[in-house]
Amino acid sequence: MKIPSQDLKRQYKSIQNEIDAVVLDVLAQQSFILGPYVESFENSMANYCGAKYAIGVSSGTDALLLALMACGIKSGDEVITTPFTFFATAGSIARLGALPVFVDIDPATYNIDVRKIASAVSSKTKALLPVHLFGQCAEMDAILEMAQTKGLYVVEDAAQAIGAFYKGKQAGTMGDTGCFSFYPSKNLGAYGDGGLVTANDDEMGALIKALRVHGSNTRYYHEYVGINGRLDALQAAILHTKLKHLNEWSEKRRTVAAYYDEHLSGMPVRLPEIMNGNTHIYHQYVIATPKRDLLKEHLSVQGIETVIYYPVPLHLQKCFAYLGYKSGDLPVSEKAANEVLSLPVFPEITREEQDFVIEQIKAFFTRK
Known part of the structure; x- marks a missing residue:
């Protein structure tokens, strides 16, 4: 698939x-x-x-x-x-x-x-x-x-x-x-x-x-x-x-996210956290794991496209070297860059497709 x-x-x-x-x-x-x-x-x-x-x-x-x-x-x-x-x-x-x-960033959000x-x-x-x-x-x-x-x-x-x-x-x-x-x-x-x-x-x-x-x-x-x-x-x-369709699409994204939340709960991955008072519109559904690169490779082999937002934090980008930041200065951002992975999340994704994504994530952690 x-x-x-x-x-x-x-x-x-x-x-x-x-x-x-x-x-x-x-x-x-x-x-x-x-x-x-x-x-x-x-x-x-x-x-x-x-x-x-x-x-x-x-x-x-x-x-x-x-x-x-x-x-x-x-x-x-x-x-x-x-x-x-x-x-x-x-x-x-x-x-x-x-x-x-x-x-630096809040590790939860x-x-x-x-x-x-x-x-x-x-x-x-x-x-x-x-x-x-x-x-x-x-x-x-x-x-x-x-x-x-x-x-x-x-x-x-x-x-x-x-x-x-x-x-x-x-x-x-x-x-x-x-x-x-x-x-x-x-x-x-x-x-x-x-x-x-x-x-x-x-x-x-x-x-x-x-x-x-x-x-x-x-x-x-x-x-x-x-x-x-x-x-x-x-x-x-x-x-x-x-x-005119945006609110409907946003609600569908929240439904997709809730399904991931329910069925990935208990897996050794960090799931999205919503801060009190916030309404999330899930432009991305982001999980995090130290095994991110291996998980991404496994999902790719299974035909599941995932994306890393973002692999290099801005303070470590070459063009900003003049600012004087070095590795270790902003550890939470650096850890996130090494661990985050965005799963497919769009209003038109089917339940069958989501089930396959969930199944393959569980298969990866079970076999590892």
């Missing part, structure tokens, strides 16, 4: 008529840059998230970059974040000449360990950039309290957490800005790159809107030096169509 880590073809087949219709409409209108489809999607996303502003941008990476630019992050500033995340989180900080300051943030704050710290990893929010109360006490911006990386909740508040709406990715594999995925920034402050919302079009509010008149960071109409039309 061949089981992919995700299957976007199944998703497309389930909504093909809806998608094809809006794509053809965009082609018929021949209006591709911003415009009505982008505005409609932005309005729907603002309503969905409960944010005053939702600004469509060209990618999740550019969402982070624009949010940091809007916060005034510049050369010499420091931004505190996690080393256990996708590269763009820290890469966006570095692109502005600022320094990423890495704080893989999110930043809020108990360790205070010791990383310096006179150069300008922002905190928590990541809501794998679909679960970071411990935002402590982060927001620290930011308020120290006068820091909070930029939420919610790229993997659209629709996740923390104590009744949706991911991406608690900080100064929230950043989302619509990379095709995300729970709400485009057919190419796309992203979005949320904000509740009028000045912040207006600034991000200008920065995404080269710092311009009126064409050819530039108040700031921005970037070309717009969401295009074709992606917006596709995303707007898919948005």
